Amino acid sequence: MKIRRTLAASVAALAVAGAAVAAAPAAVAAPGTTSLASVLAADGDTFDRNWYDFDVLDQAVAAVLAAKPDSPVAVLADGTVPLTAFLPNDRAFQVLAYDLTHRWYHSEAKVLAAVAGVGVDTVEQVLLYHVVPGATIDSRTALASNGARLTTAQGGTITVTVWSRFFKLVQLRDQDRTDLDPFLVASKLDLNKGNLQIAHGISLVLRPADL
Structure with a gap:
């Protein structure tokens, strides 16, 4: 009888342990290390007629790094x-x-040239103002962050x-109080x-x- 009781207790203990293992959550995969530069370059390095991708941004980043290889934009x-x-x-x-020159340009190359006209240092600061270092903020987190102030790589803040x-x-509120503030584009979240x-x-x- 003692052997039976011991065996039964052992079986019960194993069952509890097995249930605990089954209930344990699966290990969370470590985040990947694909860079955003790879995302920007995904559709090639040439201008096109699609105004809703990121060719001008991609070329602006490249222009800054060509002039200033040690720029923080390299992050x-x-x-x-x-x-x-x-x-x-x-x-x-x-x-x-258009805001800078009061001219409406109909090619992405001319848009980049107009923006570059403010100087590489200014373009660099504008690009860094779009980067929030140290945090991976997905859209779910953003939607729960009303009123949050984000400190950018440029040093300024976005609300x-x-x-x-x-x-x-x-909507993201920037430091230009007299112009429109951008919205997140719903079809381009969580890139x-x-x-x-x-x-x-x-x-x-x-x-x-x-401005």
Whole structure:
């Protein structure tokens, strides 16, 4: 009888242990290290007629790094560094070029030239203002962050305003108080998801100063 009781207790203990193992959550995969530079270059390195991808941004980053190889902008090519970037599409840069020159350019190459006219140092600061270092902020987190102030790699801050979680209406307030602030583009959220570097498309270029 003692042997039976011991055996029964052992079987019960094994059953409990087995249930605990089964209930344990699966190990979470470590985030990947694909860089955002890879995402920007995904559709090639030439301009096109699609105003809703990121050709101008890609070329602006390349122009800064060509002139200043040690620029902090290079962090976008280092996928081991966690960050969140807000990516203005080509249309956003077209609007910025118009604000700078009062001319509406009909090619992405001319838009880039107009933006580059402010000088490489200014372009560098604008690009860094779109990068939030040290944090991988996915869209779910952004939608729960109304009122949050994000410190950028440029040193300035961006304020998050969530107008509607259901419709994913999130606006980013920059340092230009007299112009429109961009919204996250719902179809371009969580770019490069699963990696330490994540990005969200935005409708206008963020401005670190009042233009």
